[in-house]
Amino acid sequence: MPDYPPTIPALHVTEPSLAVQSSGGMPMMVEDDNKDVPWDVEEEITYEQVKKWSEDTESGVILIDVREAPDFEIGHIPHSKNLPLSIFEQALSKDQVDFVRTYGFPKPGSEEKIVLYCRSGRRSTIAADLASGAGFSRVRNYKGSWLEYEAKSGAQAGAAKSA
Structure with a gap:
């Protein structure tokens, strides 16, 4: 596991609902509120x-x-x-x-x-x-x-x- 600065704890991704986003050049883990929705791809809304x-x-x-x-x-x-x-x-x-x-x-x-x-x-x-x-x-x-x-x-x- 990579060494992160002390202000950002290392996270293990155990759920596919977690997404990686960048914050000031540093990756951080965030939970997607609508994980069943493909907002960034052209899939049909059901x-x-x-x-x-x-x-x-x-x-x-x-x-x-x-x-x-x-x-x-x-x-x-x-x-x-x-x-x-x-x-x-x-x-x-x-x-x-x-x-x-x-x-x-x-x-x-x-x-x-x-x-x-x-x-x-x-x-x-x-x-x-x-x-x-x-x-x-x-x-x-x-x-x-x-x-x-x-x-x-x-x-x-x-x-x-x-x-």
Whole structure:
């Protein structure tokens, strides 16, 4: 085992959920909060993952529905926010104060974990490209979107209201 400076204890990696990150040139071990999520690779987001995040408001994952407000109001994934594709690019350019005032929730940071969805995956694919182009590096698209979520969860229209 390598000799580490006294301020950084040597760690044995016994869990695959631990990741190595660099801090000021020194490697350090950190636990990945969402170890089942491939945020840095292009793997598909699953219904099971989305269901878990919709039930855990402390997961650190922001669910954003890019459908228009009337569709969102009929039914949506619990705890998701609404930011329609028609104003998505404009919204991302707003500062934090204007964003909150206009959309009613804090603007996600460029490093926050964001999952976008719509009705079928088409609009959320476009929104994911727009977000990536605007510098958001941890944006994923739930391609199954509302149709899959509603079918698998048994949610009825209007029954998936967020708190």
